Amino acid sequence: MTRWQRRFAILVALEWCFAGAVMARYAGQARIPAVKLDHVDMEVAQAIAWHQRWIDLSRGENWLAMAKLYLAYGCLPEAEICCRQATELAPESKDAFYLRAVVLDRLGRLDDAEKQLAKAIDLGAGESAAWVRLGRIKLRQEAPSEAEQAFRTALKMDPDAIVAAIGLGRILLRTGRPEAVADVLSPFREKRPREHAPCQLLALAEAALGHSQAAERYLLEAEWRPDVSRFADPQADVNGWAAQFGALRFATESHTASAAGEAEAAATLMHHALSLGWDDHLANQAAAAYLEAKQPQEALDLVRRTIQVAGKSEYTLWLEGDAYALLDRIGPAQDAWLESVKLLGNEGAHRRLARYYERQNSEAAQRHLALALYFGGLNALQAGDPEKTEQMLEASLDFKPDQSMAWYFLGETKRYQGDAEAARQAYRRCLELQPEHGRAQESLSALDSADETGDHADAGET
Amino acid sequence: MTGLRRHLVSAGLLFAALGALVAPYFMWRHVHQPVVYPAPPREMLDSGLSWKKSEIGQTKSAEPRITNVQIVDYDGDGRNDVLVCDPQRNAVLCYLQTAAGWQEQVLAKDLLAPAHATLVDIDGDGDRDLVVSELGEVWPSDAVIGRLILLENTGEGGGFRQHVLLDAVRRVADAQPGDFDGDGDIDLAVAVFGYARGEVLWLENLSDSKFREHRLWSRPGAIHVPVADFDQDGDLDIATVISQDDEEVLAFENDGRGNFKPRTLFSTLNFDLGSAGLVLCDLDRDGDSDLLLPAGDNLEENYAWPQPYHGCFWLENQGGWKFETRRIGTFGSTYAAAAGDLDADGDQDVVLVSLMNDWSDPNVPSVVWLENDGRQQFQLRPVDKTPTHLITVACGDLNGDGRDDIVAGGMHLRPPFDRTGRVTGWISKP
Numbered sequence: 001m002t003r004w005q006r007r008f009a010i011l012v013a014l015e016w017c018f019a020g021a022v023m024a025r026y027a028g029q030a031r032i033p034a035v036k037l038d039h040v041d042m043e044v045a046q047a048i049a050w051h052q053r054w055i056d057l058s059r060g061e062n063w064l065a066m067a068k069l070y071l072a073y074g075c076l077p078e079a080e081i082c083c084r085q086a087t088e089l090a091p092e093s094k095d096a097f098y099l100r101a102v103v104l105d106r107l108g109r110l111d112d113a114e115k116q117l118a119k120a121i122d123l124g125a126g127e128s129a130a131w132v133r134l135g136r137i138k139l140r141q142e143a144p145s146e147a148e149q150a151f152r153t154a155l156k157m158d159p160d161a162i163v164a165a166i167g168l169g170r171i172l173l174r175t176g177r178p179e180a181v182a183d184v185l186s187p188f189r190e191k192r193p194r195e196h197a198p199c200q201l202l203a204l205a206e207a208a209l210g211h212s213q214a215a216e217r218y219l220l221e222a223e224w225r226p227d228v229s230r231f232a233d234p235q236a237d238v239n240g241w242a243a244q245f246g247a248l249r250f251a252t253e254s255h256t257a258s259a260a261g262e263a264e265a266a267a268t269l270m271h272h273a274l275s276l277g278w279d280d281h282l283a284n285q286a287a288a289a290y291l292e293a294k295q296p297q298e299a300l301d302l303v304r305r306t307i308q309v310a311g312k313s314e315y316t317l318w319l320e321g322d323a324y325a326l327l328d329r330i331g332p333a334q335d336a337w338l339e340s341v342k343l344l345g346n347e348g349a350h351r352r353l354a355r356y357y358e359r360q361n362s363e364a365a366q367r368h369l370a371l372a373l374y375f376g377g378l379n380a381l382q383a384g385d386p387e388k389t390e391q392m393l394e395a396s397l398d399f400k401p402d403q404s405m406a407w408y409f410l411g412e413t414k415r416y417q418g419d420a421e422a423a424r425q426a427y428r429r430c431l432e433l434q435p436e437h438g439r440a441q442e443s444l445s446a447l448d449s450a451d452e453t454g455d456h457a458d459a460g461e462t
Numbered sequence: 463m464t465g466l467r468r469h470l471v472s473a474g475l476l477f478a479a480l481g482a483l484v485a486p487y488f489m490w491r492h493v494h495q496p497v498v499y500p501a502p503p504r505e506m507l508d509s510g511l512s513w514k515k516s517e518i519g520q521t522k523s524a525e526p527r528i529t530n531v532q533i534v535d536y537d538g539d540g541r542n543d544v545l546v547c548d549p550q551r552n553a554v555l556c557y558l559q560t561a562a563g564w565q566e567q568v569l570a571k572d573l574l575a576p577a578h579a580t581l582v583d584i585d586g587d588g589d590r591d592l593v594v595s596e597l598g599e600v601w602p603s604d605a606v607i608g609r610l611i612l613l614e615n616t617g618e619g620g621g622f623r624q625h626v627l628l629d630a631v632r633r634v635a636d637a638q639p640g641d642f643d644g645d646g647d648i649d650l651a652v653a654v655f656g657y658a659r660g661e662v663l664w665l666e667n668l669s670d671s672k673f674r675e676h677r678l679w680s681r682p683g684a685i686h687v688p689v690a691d692f693d694q695d696g697d698l699d700i701a702t703v704i705s706q707d708d709e710e711v712l713a714f715e716n717d718g719r720g721n722f723k724p725r726t727l728f729s730t731l732n733f734d735l736g737s738a739g740l741v742l743c744d745l746d747r748d749g750d751s752d753l754l755l756p757a758g759d760n761l762e763e764n765y766a767w768p769q770p771y772h773g774c775f776w777l778e779n780q781g782g783w784k785f786e787t788r789r790i791g792t793f794g795s796t797y798a799a800a801a802g803d804l805d806a807d808g809d810q811d812v813v814l815v816s817l818m819n820d821w822s823d824p825n826v827p828s829v830v831w832l833e834n835d836g837r838q839q840f841q842l843r844p845v846d847k848t849p850t851h852l853i854t855v856a857c858g859d860l861n862g863d864g865r866d867d868i869v870a871g872g873m874h875l876r877p878p879f880d881r882t883g884r885v886t887g888w889i890s891k892p
Binding site: 001002005008009011012015016018019022023026027029031033034035036038039040052053054055057073074076078081106107108109110136139140141144166170171174196197200203226228230238239242278281309310311312313314339343344378381382405409436437438439441442 | 489527
């Protein structure tokens with residue numbers, strides 16, 4: 001060897017030492033689980049592929065990041081493998097054990113999920129949501145005592161954990177302790193005035209105790225509470241992770257743009273979301289965004305496609321009518337709105353028909369306006385707004401007094417507001433028009449029973 | 463050192479140097495190449511029977527959505543037909559078996575998400591009318607958009623006259639006929655599924671297509687309301703399954719005059735069980751009415767996963783309002799069940815279909831049958847793996863060979879969409 005060759009040989013030897021060290025680092029590493037990505041859109045698939053290629057697999061937090069991505073897009077067995085790696089590389093990471101518990105929970109491997117959750121809690125993941133999750137696992141294992149304990153712990157840590165309270169309430173009802181339900185759920189009846197589950201469960205408890213009047217009152221109250229609390233675990237914000245990429249990201253940005261009054265940007269973003277993957281709800285939102293941005297042809301094309309995929313609905317026909325109206329094609333617009341209300345009456349289409357008929361046919365205009373107000377009243381009832389419901393139903397009945405259902409719902413509104421006499425009158429008007437109206441008859445009987453017992457507390461009072 | 467040897471040494475060192483640079487790259491690439499971790503093998507028996515699969519109806523749709531299928535002899539020609547609720551077409555259709563094949567007849571249109579169509583002579587005039595339960599929306603909704611529609615058979619060339627029996631209620635999932643008040647006419651039991659709020663009603667027939675509704679229960683999640691004389695006291699009772707967050711099977715015991723008393727037949731603390739229906743049958747053929755409870759609704763998550771507690775339960779009627787619950791099959795995301803004698807051995811088998819199973823695995827079946835050994839011991843056997851996303855199933859003899867066949871409907875709301883099917887039949891082969 002020449003001198004230069006000897007020096008080069010030393011360099012190569014050093015190079016191989018370094019290469020050997022790098023390869024040794026990779027040699028023992030587990031490999032990323034492959035996933036089929038034909039169920040997600042192209043941008044999500046690209047994001048996952050990028051992560052697969054570039055993450056440093058020697059670090060537990062990177063396996064955890066990969067697990068979150070897989071979990072967000074429904075690749076559950078692969079997410080579990082990634083979580084397992086994360087827990088092995090970072091055995092003191094509460095987040096890794098917690099996420100592994102979440103994935104195992106989703107996979108239905110409840111015993112394993114419980115073990116991982118216990119470990120996470122030992123390591124410090126002791127937030128209220130962790131205990132709620134444990135309670136839910138225990139319920140699925142049909143272990144009510146342990147579930148109850150978990151929910152009570154969750155409530156001690158967070159007295160506003162309504163999901164824990166609801167879970168506990170259900171256990172108390174099922175295990176024959178209705179008398180204990182009020183203590184758990186009455187505070188939420190006050191704290192969460194729009195949440196219906198507390199009132200529903202209180203109604204069941206009162207019925208089990210034989211207090212039918214009280215049960216009826218809580219049921220009436222539940223009717224006016226539209227919100228449903230679902231378990232939201234901040235440590236497992238799967239929906240939030242899923243909304244970082246792909247169609248959901250564009251849809252989220254579209255909503256933001258729409259809220260900021262940027263109609264055109266909202267429409268474009270939603271269109272891009274749809275180009276990545278079809279979704280009925282996104283399609284309707286996109287059509288509405290196009291209409292707001294005064295792009296009726298695009299809206300019409302989208303509505304037609306929605307009808308092809310999902311069938312006609314009163315909402316898509318209403319949008320179709322609006323699109324035709326913006327295109328100055330009033331005949332087809334009217335046809336679409338009429339078809340919409342024929343399928344299912346709705347405030348939007350009736351209002352448009354009322355405006356359309358205003359000049360030509362005042363009787364038809366008045367009828368459509370009355371119906372628009374009636375359905376608007378139903379929307380307000382659905383939204384839990386008794387004042388607006390009352391206002392709209394009364395206005396509707398001024399135009400068209402022969403609507404038995406409007407009288408019935410007005411009666412329900414008055415009954416909820418504690419105005420028994422006005423409720424009674426409304427029910428009677430309903431029954432005059434439709435003597436076979438069973439619900440009005442039952443509500444009238446409920447009022448009469450309440451009269452007999454002197455029990456007329458306003459259901460809306462807390 | 464000769465010149466050649468020197469050159470060879472230099473070349474060797476150069477390759478070694480390049481190799482030292484390249485080897486770690488390939489190792490890195492190898493490690494970052496995702497690898498398939500094989501799923502544990504699924505053990506399953508063989509099918510035991512053979513069928514010829516066929517698509518019923520020619521309507522093409524990339525993502526079909528069917529809510530209900532039933533096997534009935536609609537035209538009374540002695541051959542069974544298939545009744546279909548199709549929310550994509552806003553219609554109730556009947557596929558009639560003719561010599562030329564399946565012939566489609568639209569029975570009713572302009573319906574908003576029809577969930578169930580019940581054939582019954584409601585007005586007692588000798589022809590069959592149609593009672594349609596309208597959800598108003600297939601997707602979850604708590605709005606008062608449900609309706610119950612009576613399509614009165616006018617007897618004129620298959621025409622119907624529409625009456626709205628129930629309006630401004632939440633989503634209506636099912637209606638079943640029965641004379642509940644003993645006055646000789648046909649009343650109706652109604653399941654108002656809703657979403658967060660719902661109810662169970664019975665509608666008292668007042669004649670002239672007028673009905674008075676009576677509330678039996680105020681909870682969301684009523685899916686089906688099978689009607690039978692469960693206590694064999696001569697009047698008709700109503701059963702229902704309350705899903706959503708309750709997971710109970712209730713019965714309403716009739717006193718013969720339309721006054722009902724609720725009874726709990728089944729309940730579980732697993733509020734995520736996912737009850738998906740309630741099917742009337744006499745599984746043990748002892749002359750009373752039992753119930754099948756398919757459980758596997760896992761749609762609360764965007765990416766659903768089959769759970770180990772999914773499957774089918776048999777609620778065996780033991781008389782005196784005692785029902786014993788037994789699990790007869792475990793099958794991920796079971797969404798519907800139907801009873802029938804598939805192997806013509808004189809006992810009742812059960813067919814199950816799956817909506818949101820692990821469709822990433824091409825070996826997972828979407829239809830299975832539970833073979834009854836005659837003593838109500840069941841063995842799960844696969845029928846087919848495609849199409850996926852099945853939401854409704856019916857059993858009945860379509861080809862007149864004495865063995866019950868299978869018809870299922872697909873509801874393709876979520877991916878994957880690579881194995882879709884609208885209305886699929888599995889006709890028994892000898």
